Amino acid sequence: xxxxxxxxxxxxxxxxxxxxxxxxxxxxxxxxxxxxxxxxxxxxxxxxxxxxxxxxxxxxxxxxxxxxxxxxxxxxxxxxxxxxxxxxxxxxxxxxxxxxxxxxxxxxxxxx
Amino acid sequence: xxxxxxxxxxxxxxxxxxxxxxxxxxxxxxxxxxxxxxxxxxxxxxxxxxxxxxxxxxxxxxxxxxxxxxxxxxxxxxxxxxxxxxxxxxxxxxxxxxxxxxxxxxxxxxxxxxx
Numbered sequence: 609x610x611x612x613x614x615x616x617x618x619x620x621x622x623x624x625x626x627x628x629x630x631x632x633x634x635x636x637x638x639x640x641x642x643x644x645x646x647x648x649x650x651x652x653x654x655x656x657x658x659x660x661x662x663x664x665x666x667x668x669x670x671x672x673x674x675x676x677x678x679x680x681x682x683x684x685x686x687x688x689x690x691x692x693x694x695x696x697x698x699x700x701x702x703x704x705x706x707x708x709x710x711x712x713x714x715x716x717x718x719x720x
Numbered sequence: 721x722x723x724x725x726x727x728x729x730x731x732x733x734x735x736x737x738x739x740x741x742x743x744x745x746x747x748x749x750x751x752x753x754x755x756x757x758x759x760x761x762x763x764x765x766x767x768x769x770x771x772x773x774x775x776x777x778x779x780x781x782x783x784x785x786x787x788x789x790x791x792x793x794x795x796x797x798x799x800x801x802x803x804x805x806x807x808x809x810x811x812x813x814x815x816x817x818x819x820x821x822x823x824x825x826x827x828x829x830x831x832x833x834x835x
Contacts, residue, residue, distance in 0.1 A: 640821040651724070651811060651826035659821055698763065704820050705776065706751055710763040 610635045610703040612682075614711035622719045627671075627686040629714045631699030634680065640702035641682045643673055646713075647695045655697070658682060669693070694718045724827035726812050732833045738800040741830045744793055745814030753813040753824060754787055754797050763811075769795065802834045 615630040633639050641658040656667025663675045669692075673684045684697060696715045700708040725744040733739050745752050754766040767777040772789045780787070784803070789795040799806055809831050813824040 642821075642823060644826075649828075651828045652813075653826070654823045657821050657823055702820055705768075706770070706815060706820065706822075707753060707765050707768050707776065708824060709765070712762045 610637075610639060610701045610709055612641075612699045612701045612709065612711040614699050614714050616714055617712065618715045618717065620717040620719060621689045623691055624688050627684070627689045627693065627716065629684040629697050629699075629716065631673075631682045631684065631711060632680050633682060633699075633701050635701060635703070637704065640704070641673075641675065642700040642702070642708065643667065643671070643682075643684050644698045644700060644710075645695050646698065652698065655684070689716075689718045691718050691720065724812055724814050724825055726810075726827035726830050728830060729828065730831045730833075732835065733802055735803055735834055736801045737834075738798065739802045739806075739832060739834075741797040741810050741812075741832070743795045743797070743812030743827060745795070745812070746816075746825055747793065748816060749814035749825070750792075750817045751815040751824070752789060752795050753815070754795070755811040755813065757809045757811060757829070758807075766797070766810075799832075802832075804834045807832055807834050 611634045613632045643655040644652040656665045658675045666672045671686045696713045699711040727742045753768040757763050766779045767787045769789045787797045809829045811829045813826045815824040
């Protein structure tokens with residue numbers, strides 16, 4: 609079965625600093641990988657998804673993720689954090705059933 | 721499009737009562753998913769439908785939970801009888817037909833509190 613592991617349940621960065629949220633996947637077949645963001649009291653919103661067309665995927669709000677098969681990773685980055693980036697971020701994998709399996713989430717805190 | 725619409729947004733009920741959560745997917749979407757989010761277990765898939773047919777209900781906790789999709793524009797998740805451990809945020813999501821990396825669109829969730 610496919611799964612994802614998110615390292616670090618809480619990450620705190622200063623405004624303007626690099627954001628790095630880690631995600632490792634386990635999959636016996638080429639994975640379909642996603643990053644979602646959840647703002648307080650809101651549903652999940654897609655940030656980006658891996659399409660296999662390119663290993664570096666650009667998403668909304670300046671986020672990007674790089675698919676590294678050798679490391680089974682799909683880490684999320686943003687060069688410069690903004691206060692509005694404070695939220696919970698979920699990595700997810702689809703096993704081909706169309707349903708997603710989510711990681712445990714990483715809460716990003718941005719300090720002024 | 722208004723997106724996935726869930727109702728109610730908040731529900732407080734007493735243990736033993738029946739609870740019905742409702743979802744209207746995005747028009748034209750063929751897949752509908754029900755997820756549950758708790759602090760302890762994170763986001764869990766409960767059940768999903770394709771063209772109104774349940775495909776996988778292995779995530780439904782027990783017989784107290786049931787889900788239906790009588791037509792393409794409406795789904796319900798029912799808990800009878802409810803228990804305090806059912807307290808969680810329940811999300812509905814929908815997805816169009818397409819490649820396997822087609823994303824799901826989530827509603828804003830229903831926060832259920834069973835006292």
